[in-house]
Amino acid sequence: MKYIGIFSSVYEKYLLRELSRTPDSIPGNLTLVISESDLLYENGMDKVRTYILWCLELNIKVISIYVDVLDTEEDLRSAMMASLIDPLSLLMDQLPKEIGFEIYNATGDTVKTRNGSKLMVYMVIDFGGRSEITKAVRNILEDVKTKKISPERIEEKTIESHLMLKHEPDMVIRAGGKHLSDFMIWQSVYSELFFTDVNWGGFRKIDLLRVLRDFRKRQRRYGK
Numbered sequence: 001m002k003y004i005g006i007f008s009s010v011y012e013k014y015l016l017r018e019l020s021r022t023p024d025s026i027p028g029n030l031t032l033v034i035s036e037s038d039l040l041y042e043n044g045m046d047k048v049r050t051y052i053l054w055c056l057e058l059n060i061k062v063i064s065i066y067v068d069v070l071d072t073e074e075d076l077r078s079a080m081m082a083s084l085i086d087p088l089s090l091l092m093d094q095l096p097k098e099i100g101f102e103i104y105n106a107t108g109d110t111v112k113t114r115n116g117s118k119l120m121v122y123m124v125i126d127f128g129g130r131s132e133i134t135k136a137v138r139n140i141l142e143d144v145k146t147k148k149i150s151p152e153r154i155e156e157k158t159i160e161s162h163l164m165l166k167h168e169p170d171m172v173i174r175a176g177g178k179h180l181s182d183f184m185i186w187q188s189v190y191s192e193l194f195f196t197d198v199n200w201g202g203f204r205k206i207d208l209l210r211v212l213r214d215f216r217k218r219q220r221r222y223g224k
Helices: 002-020 036-040 044-057 074-091 127-146 156-161 205-217
Strands: 029-035 062-068 099-104 110-114 119-125 171-174 192-195
Touching: 002 205, 029 036, 029 044, 036 044, 036 062, 036 074, 044 062, 044 074, 044 119, 044 205, 062 127, 074 099, 074 110, 074 119, 171 205, 192 205
Parallel strands: 029 062, 029 171, 062 119, 099 119, 171 192
Antiparallel strands: 099 110
């Protein structure tokens, strides 16, 4: 076990050195998808804090973290989603001041925000892409009704301007899963995807570095 730890430390330093040689190849915008069970199991909350600090250290500018609530019982889902708000708010408040954040609830409403100078974190609880696009369309229809915009002038940029999250992730990471949620389905259409072979509880810095190394090797085609 001792030798495994030494090897892991050496390999982590190797990956950091490799990435530092081409800092421009590190994605500036990462999205992470985890489940509520990942968050609540053992060190799940602490791992979120650690992950954010890793991204700060690596000079990543924007990260989104989506908590996918999997329970199919509506009452249980609602209770679970509500119970996550306060601990996540406390977690974000305790981060260094150079980290800004926005926390969104399950209806896409902002519940807490803070500006930051080095890293922006968007924390979203079970408000998926289909719900986000539906809400955007409703808002556009309201703008048409109040004559703020004419139907003829509606285009892709109109929809994008009404989305909750305006940025487009370079890479979407699904921790320990084999399927993605519908989070940011509009914004991530050209994003690279990565499924980790370890669950969230076992996710280490070396795993994040492997993701970034994999991203560096890919040739992005942006749908071409």
